[in-house]
Amino acid sequence: MIRFGPAGIPLSCKGRTLRDGIEDVHGLGLNAMEVQMVRVNVIDRFPDEEEVGLTPLEVESDLIMEIVRVKNKKEVRLTRPTEKIKEDDGLITLASGLAQNFIELRELGEMGKEMDVQLSMHTPYYMDLASNSELTDRCMDNIRWAGIMTDQMHGCLVDTHLGLAPEKIKKQAKKNITENITEIMGWWEDNKIRPKLGFETSGRNEVFGSLEEVLEMCDKIKGTVPVINFAHVHARENGALRDPSDFGELLDKVREYVDGHFYTHFSGVEHEGGNEKRITPIKKGDLKFEPLADFLAEENPNITIISSSPLLEHDAMYMKVIYERVLTKRVAKEGKVKKSDKGRDEDDEEEIGYEGLGMDDGEEPEEPKAKPRPEKPAPVKNEKPAHKSEKKPAPKPPEKPKAPVKPPVKPSTPVKKKR
Ligand SMILES: [Zn+2]
Numbered sequence: 001m002i003r004f005g006p007a008g009i010p011l012s013c014k015g016r017t018l019r020d021g022i023e024d025v026h027g028l029g030l031n032a033m034e035v036q037m038v039r040v041n042v043i044d045r046f047p048d049e050e051e052v053g054l055t056p057l058e059v060e061s062d063l064i065m066e067i068v069r070v071k072n073k074k075e076v077r078l079t080r081p082t083e084k085i086k087e088d089d090g091l092i093t094l095a096s097g098l099a100q101n102f103i104e105l106r107e108l109g110e111m112g113k114e115m116d117v118q119l120s121m122h123t124p125y126y127m128d129l130a131s132n133s134e135l136t137d138r139c140m141d142n143i144r145w146a147g148i149m150t151d152q153m154h155g156c157l158v159d160t161h162l163g164l165a166p167e168k169i170k171k172q173a174k175k176n177i178t179e180n181i182t183e184i185m186g187w188w189e190d191n192k193i194r195p196k197l198g199f200e201t202s203g204r205n206e207v208f209g210s211l212e213e214v215l216e217m218c219d220k221i222k223g224t225v226p227v228i229n230f231a232h233v234h235a236r237e238n239g240a241l242r243d244p245s246d247f248g249e250l251l252d253k254v255r256e257y258v259d260g261h262f263y264t265h266f267s268g269v270e271h272e273g274g275n276e277k278r279i280t281p282i283k284k285g286d287l288k289f290e291p292l293a294d295f296l297a298e299e300n301p302n303i304t305i306i307s308s309s310p311l312l313e314h315d316a317m318y319m320k321v322i323y324e325r326v327l328t329k330r331v332a333k334e335g336k337v338k339k340s341d342k343g344r345d346e347d348d349e350e351e352i353g354y355e356g357l358g359m360d361d362g363e364e365p366e367e368p369k370a371k372p373r374p375e376k377p378a379p380v381k382n383e384k385p386a387h388k389s390e391k392k393p394a395p396k397p398p399e400k401p402k403a404p405v406k407p408p409v410k411p412s413t414p415v416k417k418k419r
Contacts, residue, residue, distance in 0.1 A: 001302050001303075002296055002300070002301070002302075002303055002305070002323065003030075003031045003032040003118055003303070003304040003305065004030050004031065004032060004305050004307070004316045004317070004319055004320045004323075005025055005030045005031060005032030005033045005034065005117070005118070005304070005305075005306055005307070005313075005316055006025065006030070006033060006034070006306070006307050006312035006313040006316050007034045007036060007122060007265065007306050007307060007308040007312060008021070008033075008034065008035070008036040008312060009021030009024070009033075010024045010025060010028065010312060010313035011311070011312050011313065011314075012024070012313065012314075018035060018098060018099065018108050019107075019108060019111065021033055021035075022108065022111050022112055022115060022117050022119075023111075023115070024313075025115075025117050025313070026115040026116070026117050028313055028316075028317060029317070029320070030117070030313065030316050030317065030320065031116050031117055031118060032117060032118040032119075032120070032304050032305075032306060033112075033117055033118075033119060033120075034119075034120045034121065034122050034159065034306045035098060035119060035120065035121045035122070035149075035150075035153075035155070036121075036122050037096060037098065037121055037122060037123050037124055037142065037145075037146050037149075038096075038097070038124065039095075039096055039097055040094065040096055040124060040142055040145075041094070041095040041096070042065075042092060042093070042094060042095075042141075043062075043092075043093045043094075043095060044068075044090055044091070044092055044093075045062075045090070045091050045093060046089075046090060046091065047085050047086075047087070047089055047091055048061075051085050051091075052085055052086065052087050053084055053085065054084070054085055055081060055082050055083060055084055055085065056081040056082075056083070056085070056091075056102060057081045057082060057102045057103075058102075058103075059085075059101060059102075060100070060101050060103060061100075061101070062091070062093040062094075062095075062100070062101060063093060063094045063095075063096070063098075063099060063100065063101050063102065063105075063149075064081070064085075064091050064092070064093050064094075064102075065079070065092050065093065065094045065141075065145045065148065066078060066079050066091075066092040067083055067085060067086075067089045067090070067091060067092075068089060068090035068091070068092060069086065069088070069089050069090075070088070077092075079144065079148065079187070079191055080191060081102055081148065081152070094145060098149065099149070102152055105149055105152040105153050106152050106153070108153050109152060109153040109154035109155070110154075112153065112154065112155075113154060118155075118156055118304060119150070119153050119154065119155040119156070120150065120155045120156050120157045120158070120159060120195070120263065120304070120306075121146045121149060121150040121153075121155055121157075121158050121159070121195075122146075122158075122159045122160070123139075123142050123143050123146045123158065123159070123160040123161070124139075124142055125161065126161075127139050127160060127161040127162060127163050128163040128164065129162050129163045129176065129177045129180045129181065130162070130163040130164060130165050130169075130172075130173035130174075130176050130177050130208060131163070131164075131173075131176070132176050132180075136163075136176075136180065139163075140180055140183070140184055143158065143160055143184055143197070144184060144187060144188075146158045146160070147184075147188055147191075147193040147195065147197065148191070148193065150193075150195045151193045151194050151195055155195050156195055156196070156261070156263070156304075157195050157196045157197075157198045157225070157227070157263050158195055158196070158197050158198065159198045159200050159227050159263070159265075160197065160198065160199060160200065161199075161200055161202065161207065161209065162177050162181075162199060162202075162207075162208040162209050162217075163177060163207070163208055164206055164207055164208070165177070165206065165207065165208035166206045167205075167206075170208075173208060174208065174213070177208055177217070178217065178220060178221070181197075181217060181221055181224065182220075182221055184197070185197065185221050185222065185223050185224065188223055189222075189223065196223060196224065196225045196259075196263075197223060197224045197225070198224070198225045198226065198227035198263055199214045199217055199218065199224060199225075199226060199227060200214075200227040200229050200232070200265065201214055201226065201227065201228055201229050201232045201233050201236075202229075202232055202236075203229065203231065203232035203235045203236060203269070203271075203275065203276030203279075204235075204236075204275045204276055205236070205274060205275055209232075210236060211226070211228075211233060211236075211250075211253065211254075214226045214227075215253070215254065215257060218257045219257075225257055225258050225259065225263070226254045226257050226258065227263050227264065227265065228250065228251070228254060228262065228263075228264045228265070229264070229265040229266075229308070230247075230250075230264060230265065230266045230267075230287065230292065231265070231266065231267045231268065231269035231276065231279060231285075231287055231308070232265075232269070232276060233250060234269055234271065234286075234287045235269050235271035235274070235275060235276035235277075236271075236274050236275070236276075237274070238271070238273075238274055239271065239286055239287070241287060241291070241292075242288075242291060243291050244291045244292070244294040244295040244298065245295075246291065247291060247292045247295045248295050248299070251295075251301065251303075260302055261302045261303070261304070262301060262302065262303040262304070263303075263304050263306075264303060264304065264305050264306065265305075265306045265307075265308045266282070266289065266292070266305050266306070266307060266308070266309075266315075266319060267279045267280065267281075267282060267287075267307060267308045267309035267310075267315065268280035268281050268282045268283065268284045268285035268287055268309060268315075269285050269287050270284075270285050271285075279308060279309065279310065280309070280310065281309050281310060281311045281314075281315060282307075282309055282311075282315045282318060282319070283318075289318070289319050289322050289323075290322060290326070293319070293322045293323040293325075293326040294326055296323055296326075297323065297326045297327045297330050298330075305319060307319065
């Protein structure tokens, strides 16, 4: 199964809740959404009278991530949401804007299942597991909490960065990161957290997470998987991802680590000297999606491709359209080959424009932000994009593409020739 979806609530989504986001993703014909843990406000408080005896799973007023309890004069932190709250406990609650409480998280999980939108979560962008400072403690908390929340949402994976590790402190940084992740994964196992923990390949040399570093960590620590960010790999390898085989070789390198499911990010990227300068819409920059689409049509792997482009869902749909077109062409070509040996490829260079997705090229943000900011809608024109209509019946779940058997479903979005 090949899944496409945005890194966050779609920009064009009217509502800003996860519920709105999942519905919107489904309505756009996409089938994955990576929830962004952006704002993390931690509030310590004491339980109300009526909360004593309840578990965090049952409390409606807040999302209670931890119970702080004094046992034998020592403070312990209880992270299992099934633990009963006692009168003298302290409660650590998380105001993240993602969900009010556990009840809502579980409802979101049900929604995702019903609408076939695969959920996952990205930890806050700034991660520091290397310095062993106070910040490292907070980062480790965030990863654990993302694990609990994603588990409750029946999500498949928590995607995280690892931290800065410039060359001169690389050795120590690697040691610290490894120890911290090992500790987190011990907790992961004790708490029976089901989603995998994924390490995203980094786009800059000073950030820990070259493909080799990520794989080395995954080798050492059970339950962890690599997350391929194609734009980052492309940048660090000086624009190495060009042909379908380049993508194939990259995925081959991580195949034995991912337990049958590749989880990846795609976007455009500007790069220089082996470093990412900025993440861009897919149509800008020299990382093209077409060769990956070719590879996907050929191999039909089980893969999730999250658009982390500043155009979020627009580029997720753009990728889906390209992929479906490649698939259609393959099938058509095979038909032609059977009829006659004369293959005609005159329209091979046809280009898909954003206008085919209900937006003009002119709508691309002037200065693409380095990171998608899901809480702020992008500057879009007043009129509704053509692909969005509120009362539109939900599209049929896309048929499982099985190249090269039968003609694939027509792309759900009209593909226009670029004028
Ligand atoms: Zn990331």
